[in-house]
Amino acid sequence: MASYAPAAGSGAAGSVWRRAVNARPWLAGYALLSPILVLMLIMMVAPIAALILMSFWTQSGFEIDTGFTLANYWKLIAPSEATTYWMGVPFPFENPVYAILLAKSLVIALVCTVFVLLLAYPMAYYLAFRVTRRKMLWLILITIPFWTSYLLRVFSWKITLGFNGAINTGLKSLGLIDEPLEFLLYNPIAVEITLVHAWVAFAILPIYVSLEKIDRSLLEAATDLGDGPWMRFWRVTLPLSAPGTISAALLVFIPTVGDYVTPTLVGGPSGTMVGNAIQSLFGKQNDLPLGAALSIVMMLVVTLLVCLFLWLIGFRRMRAKTG
Amino acid sequence: MHRTPIPFGLYAILFLIFLYGPILLMPIFSFNDSIFATFPLKGFTLRHYENMVKEVRLLEALRNSLTVGVTVAVISTALGLLGAMAATRYRLPGRGPVFGSIMLPLVVPSIIFGVAILVILRRIFNIELSLLTVGAGHVLLAVPFAMLVLISRLEGFEKSLEEASADLGERPWMTFWRVTFPLALPGIVSSLLLCFTISFDEFVLAFFLSGTDQTLPIFLFSQLRFPQRLPATLALGSSILFVSTIIVVFSEILRRRGLAPGRPSEL
Known part of the structure; x- marks a missing residue:
């Protein structure tokens, strides 16, 4: 060695x-x-430790009271008689805004992940099994957008979807609409489109790698044993590419929950996420301990959900089987 | 292989349109002779770019971003190279958890690091925010990428070359300079370029950790609020996009060259 x-x-x-x-x-x-x-x-x-420590302190004006307290966490979950509803789900909290924003961020991130996988998988499949010439060109074409500024990609959706944006003015000058469509920007759907666009290129790569690793003789064996293309995909290709697909899902889901650039720029009032609340607590609202507690709760919830998900699908066994 | 009923080629083209369409609108509108980003296009002009380069604060932000980016690239790549050598040449006990935590910044939302580093700097050590704190944050984000690029490069050539050098009596340091370093060089350049782009384009950490000196993305973000600045912002955005693309293409070509086709790298 x-x-x-x-x-x-x-x-x-x-x-x-x-x-x-x-x-x-x-x-x-x-x-x-x-x-x-x-x-x-x-x-x-050290910073994460400091953040945890801070979450047990309290803010009074511009000073920080360093006495140990669970008040911040209590503020996030304190129950109340008056129940607030979001999407028909009751949130019986005194400050329901934080729980609702967290739930909303999880839902937005989940929907985004599902769409990203649905769009990325066929593309990865195409790259792995269909493209034979100029593979490097394709891979580079797919990779470039991911490396270019996230901020700019979000901004480009703002000018695409806006009231006077490309879609509206384009459709208008083609004579297809008379009035601009107002539902395009500043809502959760705009957030979803932007997030899916931001992550889809990134998700292709892990899926592509796991597809590329599949031993082609296994596919031939399935065909020889009488599987049609769909059966073969369902019983051989999909299970063998599952580890890469799941990695892609997690690489998209986890950071998306905490995103705040996209909701800030294209979300409008109805499209805010928990990242906006954290940013605002550390900024305008100037309640750092509560912001710290919210950050930590967000991370804990995401970690728990991810562990639960991996345990449910038996990720360890799957990895052991596919190598 | 069977022919499948799904026209994959068509899907791939639609996919690329979705991927590039909105991004390409920015350069298109930046050359459009109008102060709005609207269709139909009015005519070709360079005046938005002329206005852009007259902006003093923009040039300052550009200089800041370049300084931070170059420094971050060099430090992250140096650290990444050491880490990649450790990863590929040694059997390390506790490898899984250690490398898992090094890769955490790839997954954890940046806002968490932003507020956490902000808390420890400002409230615990009372350090002033500056370009230095932005750079330190960017190194944290860039090191995992540098390591991944360099690990795949170092795995790509035979360890026996280093062993031969050692057997022939070279000291470890000379083996590094005369064998490892030249062989890893494409990976090193690729990592430098990639880390530079990461830092140059990074917004969230810079937003929390910068003091009075702005980086380019922070400046850009501050301009987004003013509709009258839209044309100059479009020109600036297009320029950033153009430079990033060239750097990334160059870096990708370097990184993928020499990798066996059956062994695509992980990223």
Whole structure:
């Protein structure tokens, strides 16, 4: 095995290090990894710890009271006699806005994930099984939009869907409509379209990789044993590509729950999500501890849902089977 | 292979139209001789671009973004290279959880990191926000990408080349410079370009972590509120899009070249 063990300076320390590395080669591996681990510690672990700590404090005016309290979490779930309804579901909370925004964000992210998979899967399938020439060109064409500014992609939907946007003025100049369609922008549907567009290119890649890995002889075997194309897809291709598809789903779902650029730019009042509430608590409303508590509740809920989902579908077994 | 009834080629073309259609409207309207982003088009003009480059605050923001982007690219790629060497050349105990946590920024919503880093900087250590804090945040986001690119590059060539060098008596450091580094170079350049784009286009962390010095996306966002600035914003957006695209295409070509077709990289 090649070794990158740093040639430590001469002297006692150097020889101690060399002996330790000879006994445990992985020490050198961790030595290489240490700058990243330090970065993670400073920029991820410590800040998240601080956020958790902050969620147990309270804000009074511009000062922060550092006495330990669960008041922020209570504020998020405190029950109330008066029940607020959202989409027919009762939210019997004193401050129902946070629970409702969280539920709404989860629903929006879920719908977005479903549409992204429905659109991305055929494209990944096409790339993996149909495209034979210029595969790299296709892959690059698919990848470019993901790497270009998220902000700009959202902005481009704003000018597409707006009251005086491309669709409305385009249809008008074609004589198809007289008045601009007002339902295009500033609602949850605009948020969904923008989110699906933002993520669909990204979701193709993990699905494509898992399709590409499928042993082609398995497909031939299925055909030889009498499966038609649909049966073969259902019984061989789809199960074998499930790990990549599920990874894609999670890579879309989790960040989407916390998105706030899209709802800010194209959501309007009816399209706000929990990310807007967090941003506002850290900004205008200036209640950092409550914002911290809301952020943590959001992460906990998402983590729990994801774990539950993976457990329900038996993800471990699936991965073990398909390699 | 069977012929399937679904015309996949048609679907692929519609898909590309959906993917690129709205994005391409921006450059189209940016050359349109009108202050609105509306059809029908009025005529070709470059004046929106002329107005754009006259904007002093925009040029400042551009300079800030370039500085942060280049610094982030270099640091993230250096860290990513070390991490990729650790990942590909050593059997590390606790590998799963460690690499899992390094990849977390790929999944966790940026707003969480934005507020968390904001809290620790401002409320616990009382550090002023600046381009430095933006850069530090961007390094956190870029390192996982750098590592993924470089891991697939380092896995792509034989370890035996390094072993041969070591067997022939090269010291580890010289093996790195004379074997590993040149072989990894396309991956390194690709990672530099990718990390630069990530930082250059990043909005959410910059929104929470920047002080008085704006980065380009922050400036752009501040302009979106003013309808009268729309043409200049369109011109700016198109320029950013153009530069990012060139960088990404170049980076992708470098990254995918030399990878065996049967072994597509993970990203």
